[in-house]
Amino acid sequence: MKNERGQRHNYVERGVTVGFLTDPTLCIGCKACEVACKEWNDVPSDGGARAAIGSRSYDHSGDLGASTWRHVKFVETETEEGLPRWLFLSDVCKHCERAGCLEACPTGAIWRTEVGSVLVDDDRCNGCGYCVVSCPFGVIDRRGRPTAEIIGSIAGTAPSSGSSEAVAGEGGAFKCTLCYDRQVEGKIPACANACPTDSIMFGPLVDLKEYAQVRVETLHQRGVTDAVLYDGQEGNVNGIHAMSVLVGGSVGDAAGDAADLWGQPSNPTAPYAYLAASWSSALLTVVLSAVACWLAFVL
Amino acid sequence: MSDRAPSGYADRPLVKPPVWTWEIPVYFFVGGVAGMSLLIAAVAGLARMSDGAPALDPLVRKCVWVACAGAVISPMLLISDLGRPMRFLNMLSRFNVRSPMSMGVWILVGFSGVSGLLLIAVNGTIVDLPVVAPFAGALGPLMTTLLICGGLFGALLATYTGVLLGVSTIPAWHQNRRRLPVHFGLASLGSAASVLLLFGSSDPVLVRLLWIAIAGEAGIALLSIDRSAVARENAAVPQWTRLPPILMTVASAVPLVLGLPVLAAISFPMGSLLSRFAWIKVGRLSAMTSGSSQRD
């Protein structure tokens, strides 16, 4: 399976559900995906929650967020013989099958496109911020004030260049758009287009799923026995469109500690799971308080 | 293999902290007070019915005034917290049952509408208008339905905010998704009663309501002492977040017992307001410590 860079695809017209498969065993940690994404989408510099030097190997982008839509993670570990082992993985919004952000959005700004990607319409979003606390992967964020200040004040790292002047698109929620505007043109997303080693694979989700199984199997045969597929089947998001192979966890584990190592939830839970319990409690309170008032009056 | 753990991301936050600032906790408090005062108005009006029409005694009038004040202030607070305030109308472009934020907006709209009508109705000027005269007979049941709707919207307004936090990925919030609506409801009820007391209404019902709220809060406090969210054990939780339960229970009960209701009517709402700020702060800390290696 290969990224089709020369020809134009017509996934949008045919409504084909597309996605990413990221394979860390091909990644060289060059961060071309981070730069290509920002250049194509004019994403401003993420001077905000900057991971200070020394806290995360060569990863200074810190986290996905409103101004970092692709984020290469670096893990330094060791082989059995005690030789260094350096792993890289390009993280991105998961475009969940059932997306917490989409369900939380009160303005309908977040919608699912014909290719199954979850897209924030920057012209509708009024920055209410509820999607930010509804994403089980901690991806989407509101740009500019006050997220940077909040994180800065808590994590004790004042935003290094928390520039006060207005940031482009300030106040809106942002995340990876799976380059919907490129896809309308029949082009593949900017990150997959740039990736020198095709570690980021873009294509129909069905084909990616099939290829992912084959790839994990091949890796196991080749001795990369700790390779597992992280496809979001656990938890309640019913699968994710941006899958990745994970390495570095313990051999043969279900994706548990590999997910932990890479800072991914092993059991991503979109908040809709809590609706019933919370609303019922609210309605019960309404009734009880009405009764309480009645009693207070009548006695 | 050396004992050195791999430099991984297990200690990095799994979810993002809330982006809301002071306007939201204040709105939770103001909305709660306004909401519950309309509930009190409704119950008061219906409990003291006379000849098919709810009594519009001074307590009900005050409650409606408080509700209307809340109905005016709340939207301003919500809109000011938006990243793009000028687009607040987009919230009204759809009705999304699965989003507590969307439901909350419609509850607030409903509440504001009803409290507006009640304000007019309660002031009696409408009754003398010649155009209204022929419907005089229907006023009683109209007032009843208005009060019932107001009470319903009011109570929902006071409790949906609990659902707003409860239905989220923030561990400290969703782990308390059942407790939060109850807590916000009771806190609002008690605060509404206190506010009315402070506005000079001496109706003994208010003190009883305050007692109910205090008892409720004491119950919740006892329940949550044993386990509660990751926030409690987390060392980074500032001390002041432990203050609200005390204010709303002991610090309110003692003045009541000593016959100083005004003191209680100050302590309780203060505890209630502080509690909203505490839950936001705890929510942020909970997000920042949501890394898999810190999972409790």
Added chain:
Amino acid sequence: MKTRSRDAQRPDCARSVCPYCAVGCGQLVYHRDGKVTSIEGDPESPINAGTLCPKGSASKELVTHEGRLIWAKVRRPGASEWERIPLEQAMDEIAERTWASRNRNWVDRDADTGERIGHTTAVAHLGGATLDNEENYLIKKLFTAGLGMVAVSNQARI
């Protein structure tokens, strides 16, 4: 829903090569109304097949960021600030200084053997690895074959 698609009206697209390292990745430079809109890998290049590294991917910012010099500037001896200078005047002044320094330090013949040397070591040049072949050709032709400058060097040093 407004899609900000850059290719909607097919702006011109220049075929170029990345200015950073010597791998020589092909680049497509999309531009409209005299401005570069985006730069990505050239899918037909057998070298990079449409891919780019982080530096190559940053080419658009490289050619459009505000830190780029736009106006010629000169710092007069002892001055503590730059001052603007018209480009033509700068060229004249540079030509005069080159001419003067070269002639003042012209070595026509070897003092002992009388052998023709015909060079100056008082005017030097550094740079070239990031320039075009045509530019390096003109530099060597003018400076060495024309002016007799021998102190000509660049990053390669082979």
Added chain:
Amino acid sequence: MAEAHPVGFRWVMKAKERGTKVIHVDPRFSRTSAQADLWMPIRAGGDLAFLGGLISIVLKEKAYFAEYVEAYTNAGALVHEDYQGPDDLGGLFSGWNAESYDTSTWQLERDADGVLVRDPTMEHARCVLQVLKRHFARYTPSMVEEIAGVPEQRLRAVADHLIAASGPVKTAAICYAVGWTQHSKGVQIIRAAAILQLLLGNVGRPGGGLMALRGHASIQGSTDIPTLYDILPGYLKMPRGGVGETTLDGWCATHQPRTGWWANSRRYMVSLLKAYYGEKATHANDYGFGLLPRVTKDHSHFHYWLEMADGGIEGLFLMGQNPSVGAQNGRLERKALAQLDWLVVRDLVEIESATFWKDGPEIERGELVTEDVKTEVYLLPAAAHVEKAGTFTQTQRMLQWREQAVEPRADQRSEAWFVHQLALRLQAMARAESDSSNATADRDAALLSLDWWYPEVEHGAIKGEPQTEAVLAEINGWRTVDRQAGRAAETQPGAVCALDRENHVHHGPQVAGFSELNDDGSTACGCWIYSGVYGPDGVNRAYRREPVGRYGHGWGYAWPMDRRILYNRASARPDGKPWSKGKALVWWDDSLGQWTGHDVPDFPVDKRPDTAADLNGEGVAAHPGDAPFLMQDDGLGQLFVPEGLVDGPLPTHYEPLESPLANALYAQQSDPAAGRFDRPDNLFADLGDRRFPYVLTTYRLTEHHTAGGMSRTLSRLSELQPELFVEISFELAGELQIEDGDWVTVVNLRSAVEARALVTRRMMPLRMGSQDGKPRVVHQVAMPFHWGSSGPNRGDVVNDLIPLSSEPNVSIHESKALLCDVVPGRRPGDRELLQWLEQRYPELEIARTGGVANVGHGARSASDDASEELV
């Protein structure tokens, strides 16, 4: 390679997916190591010992590709009787006379007709193969471990992989970059790799060879058409003063061998002179050969920079280079700029080299005072790669034409415009002066003879831009037209850009390739190796974009003659058949009576493989049909190099100029012919100086570009690597009690640099033999060198830590293996830095003050035995 050539590494990854073994040798476990099958940690400076170890194994176990070595290399040639190697002379070769080598004892035996005497069995005691075996005999696995820190079984693993991947059916490739070249013995390290590849039969074959991963977009171009002091376009040597090269014949006597491709030198030089001086280059005036300036010493960057530091240079042009950050001994580099009368800087941004007088470190430290710096600095904006058309030559010798996308803005201009406008002005001044008096006739003869004919084009608001296609046409070469015989009415067929600025016919049809160049003035050619890029068919081959076949012919133009793999005759057996079906590249086709294959044959197309050598033939005709290495005099791969290298015919391990170890193999500590520029502001630490216990090496990051002018100024790259750091092992960090992310200061005799400590397991202490009974452990620290004092993303200049030095053959500096100390905490502020340095290392103050050590400066280092000095 994944770090500095990520897209080049795409193809290594594709090969790895198909089973190719990838071995990475590097002092630091980098992103390349992360994807390699085998990482080889090595002590910076031990590369040649490591390669010698591999050669020694290949020779001892006769694992070399015998048929290839016997036929295609000078393995069988006999070395001069009086030749003596480093084992005999304590690390030197015979012929060393304290300053340089007399190479007479290195010559190979020739018979009466001058043909090489070769022992086909390669057993003769004096034959090159046996000399090689003796030379590398002591590079045993244990010796390699002691010198390079490479464990024995790991060296064995690499040898096994290389041997298994060589021979008729398989090939192995070696890719290298400045990690090998930037050493005081850099050329010899490459030589060792070349010997290894020749022995394994990997040169000239698909998937084999030795590839230099060059660093800049057109650095290959800037050596092919060189802005370098000692060569002319096409690697023709610049005439030197005092060695009898006053005439063309004199020059040809030394640079035109009778045999081998260089026999054509005269035709290329005359054609170049015709391109330079046009009609003024005639048979009568030796085609203007006398007009060329003579080289009298080493005029390369460091050498003339030291003259500049001593006030010997008045003016400097900086065109696309930022020495204040990118060059070694930054303090000396920047202070030297202050000695200039005038400086012209042409760049995209306001680089440190343009603002040394304003906010350079020396200003902060008080070493320079703005008002006292008299240098007049012109800062002219340059056009970017999308704002001008032209060709780059990438690392596989391929020329690629760039289309111009947009117009430059305001004063932004291309370098071509700048040089063209400067040339017009200078020629006008020369004409004015020569009209008034002919005293200066001799001095300005060259400038006035210069054929500056370039037609101009207008684009956007810019006038006076020389037509780039015209310059490329001149580079390709054409048949000259006798313009005195009246104006030719119209251009001849096959001519390209034939009208000059006055619309007169300037030249005739383009030549199709360098085989058409003559030495009678009938042809002109700006760079013979590029000839063929813009032929008579008017097709600019650098502009082609239709790749065909495995090697992408039809995309761009690889010199020479669009050949993709050099010496590919060696991909066929002596009898012309491919070594194996899978590795067939070029072979003899009997039916066609020609060489054919997947690449342009690097051999006379119709010369049969069994052709005997023509004893008095000229050039390649003198070679037999089975001599692939056309550029060499004997057409053979040079395992032993009798001529052309100034520091020895065979690679020999020497320690870096600053090393923690004594040379374990020979008494000679470092390369005898390497230059150290011993000066007060360029001191080296002596062997065993315990004040500098750690090995320092430098490298590049993927996210930044050399001196940072094209990356630190971009937000999208800067935020990926926001701060300077130094990579330190957990073990060393433990000894120094520093944590990941702490500030540390790296200091040596040149300067002190502060950086964040990145404590990692990717830097490993090396166990290297033993020292006074205990196993010796050597710690290494590694630093990227992109940061500087200007622009939004600033940091200390790592190159300040590195002394000027020059490798004997190409005068490249040694910046990959040095010594340093690592001190926890930030360095003192700029004001106190120099005093702090001199306190730590009194010899700095002695050097600065010329011998008077000020007692008042406090603590003395243990090694200081100077008598008590009065204040």
